[in-house]
Amino acid sequence: xxxxxxxxxxxxxxxxxxxxxxxxxxxxxxxxxxxxxxxxxxxxxxxxxxxxxxxxxxxxxxxxxxxxxxxxxxxxxxxxxxxxxxxxxxxxxxxxxxxxxxxxxxxxxxxxxxxxxxxxxxxxxxxxxxxxxxxxxxxxxxxxxxxxxxxxxxxxxxxxxxxxxxxxxxxxxxxxxxxxxxxxxxxxxxxxxxxxxxxxxxxxxxxxxxxxxxxxxxxxxxxxxxxxxxxxxxxxxxxxxxxxxxxxxxxxxxxxxxxxxxxxxxxxxxxxxxxxxxxxxxxxxxxxxxxxxxxxxxxxxxxxxxxxxxxxxxxxxxxxxxxxxxxxxxxxxxxxxxxxxxxxxxxxxxxxxxxxxxxxxxxxxxxxxxxxxxxxxxxxxxxxxxxxxxxxxxxxxxxxxxxxxxxxxxxxxxxxxxxxxxxxxxxxxxxxxxxxxx
Numbered sequence: 001x002x003x004x005x006x007x008x009x010x011x012x013x014x015x016x017x018x019x020x021x022x023x024x025x026x027x028x029x030x031x032x033x034x035x036x037x038x039x040x041x042x043x044x045x046x047x048x049x050x051x052x053x054x055x056x057x058x059x060x061x062x063x064x065x066x067x068x069x070x071x072x073x074x075x076x077x078x079x080x081x082x083x084x085x086x087x088x089x090x091x092x093x094x095x096x097x098x099x100x101x102x103x104x105x106x107x108x109x110x111x112x113x114x115x116x117x118x119x120x121x122x123x124x125x126x127x128x129x130x131x132x133x134x135x136x137x138x139x140x141x142x143x144x145x146x147x148x149x150x151x152x153x154x155x156x157x158x159x160x161x162x163x164x165x166x167x168x169x170x171x172x173x174x175x176x177x178x179x180x181x182x183x184x185x186x187x188x189x190x191x192x193x194x195x196x197x198x199x200x201x202x203x204x205x206x207x208x209x210x211x212x213x214x215x216x217x218x219x220x221x222x223x224x225x226x227x228x229x230x231x232x233x234x235x236x237x238x239x240x241x242x243x244x245x246x247x248x249x250x251x252x253x254x255x256x257x258x259x260x261x262x263x264x265x266x267x268x269x270x271x272x273x274x275x276x277x278x279x280x281x282x283x284x285x286x287x288x289x290x291x292x293x294x295x296x297x298x299x300x301x302x303x304x305x306x307x308x309x310x311x312x313x314x315x316x317x318x319x320x321x322x323x324x325x326x327x328x329x330x331x332x333x334x335x336x337x338x339x340x341x342x343x344x345x346x347x348x349x350x351x352x353x354x355x356x357x358x359x360x361x362x363x364x365x366x367x368x369x370x371x372x373x374x375x376x377x378x379x380x381x382x383x384x385x386x387x388x389x390x391x392x393x394x395x396x397x398x399x400x401x402x403x404x405x406x407x408x409x410x411x412x413x414x415x416x417x418x419x420x421x422x423x424x425x426x427x428x429x430x431x432x433x434x435x436x437x438x
Contacts, residue, residue, distance in 0.1 A: 001032075001194075002028065002029055003035045003194055003196045004025040004034065004198070005025060005036070005189075005193065005195050006036070006037070006038055007041045007186065007189075008022070008056055010053040010055075011044065011048055011052060012247075013249050014055070014056055014060075014249075015246060015247045016231070016246055016261070016299070016301075017201075019261070020265045021199060021201065024228060024266075024289070025197070025199045026065045027284060027287045028197050031287055035069075036065075037068065037193060037195070038056075038057075039071040039072075039189060039193075040053055040070065040071065040073060041073050042073055043077070043080075043179055043180050043181075043185055055249065057070075059248040062258060064262075071189070076185070076188070076189065077180065079192065080180040080184055080185055083187075084180070084184065087144065087173075087214075091145065092144055092145050092214075093143070093145070093174075094142065094143055095142055096123035096140060096142065097131070097138055097140050098122070098123065103119075106119075118168065119170055139176035140176065141176040142172070142173055143170040143171065143172050143173065144171050144173050144184075144210065144213075144214055146165040146170050146210060147165060147213060148164075150162050150163070150165070151210075156197075156226035156290065157226045157292050158202070158227055161209075163205065163209040165209065168206055171183050173214075183207065183210060183214070187211050187215050190215070190222075191218060195223050196223050196224060197223055197225075198223050198226070199226045199227075199228060199289065200227060200228070201228060201229075202228065202229055229296055230296050231269075231297055234299070235298075236298060256305065256347070257312065257347075259277060259311055260276065260304050260307035260308040260311050262277070262283065263277045263307055264307060266283050268297055269297035272286055272287075272288075276307050276310050308347060309346045312342055317334070317338045317339065320348065321338075323351065324338055327351060336432060337358070341354045344422070354424070357418050358429070358434060359434050360434075360437075361433075361436055361437035362419035363419050364415065364416045364438065365416070365420070365421075367415075373404065374412050374413070374416045376398075376401075377412075378416065378436070380397055381394055382394075384436070385434075386431050387431050388427055388430075389427075390431070391430045395409060417430075417433070
């Protein structure tokens, strides 16, 4: 059975980079009819906050990425301690005493000599009496003793991967404050929860190599791995808040639509052309982890806005009827109002501006050279209510009397009635207009 998981740390809001990983794991599980686990990585007691746990759940529910069960790593500390004890007993977990300053100095010296900054294992063979003396004035931390050999696996995206453990520092599994780090907690959880597939960013490749060794030392078999490419800005620059690493909370507040976000992130970096999908089921039909490439992937945040507008333009009235009623649109006008405006909004909140124009009238925008023409034309406009023939009949009569045609005729009149140069077909909008400002 396919079991996938998403393991966010509740130290901040989810952003599109997090979501991409969550979505790909969700798709892997659902494609195979398997299980999707939401696993909260809250072992960092200082930085983890319950408000972010709530935020993660709200974001995933908003997007429709439902989980089969939720786990909390903070409730599994005894299990991590048991695993650490086993590794100590087999000699694979050893105590270290260097301070952060000392480690930084070592790395600088190694780099200065042209050597890779790999931990030198100076704490590994310290005599017990020396360790006891050091414990009296400094806190110790614990590293996993890697077998310095090639670690290989077949990645579902990268293909055959081989990483020489001799080029990697022995990973720290337990901090000086006693906190279990992600590397150990994730390994234990993946084994205990029978996780069969792990999809994550390619920046985790080296981390995966060390986890493979730890899993085998704990007597388990590693799951399958798929490391997706990293996102960059539109120009290839590192992806960050500055270039568009938007939180889902921000996107939701801005009116972006879930399927626009999901459609983009499910196809970005793959051979499947980015297009607007109508549902998660439709996404599942085309999803294949093998379609993703390894090269850094350019991500255009503006594409979410464009896909949102396209999504809205195809929505039926019933899917937005509650929103339209909340604006105060009369039931008799509501569906016609939606059909007239849906192709002229970027987000649903734009509807309020169009209803204000219809119900209260717009501040006319008239060029100086058109003022006399518009004044004459408005004198020829009958009083509301209007119907579907009003625009055609009125503009035809205005054209006959003034001689204006084409853009010189229609654009000033549109701007006079709506205050805008673009918008819905006026023949559809005018029957909804209750008041004309002059």
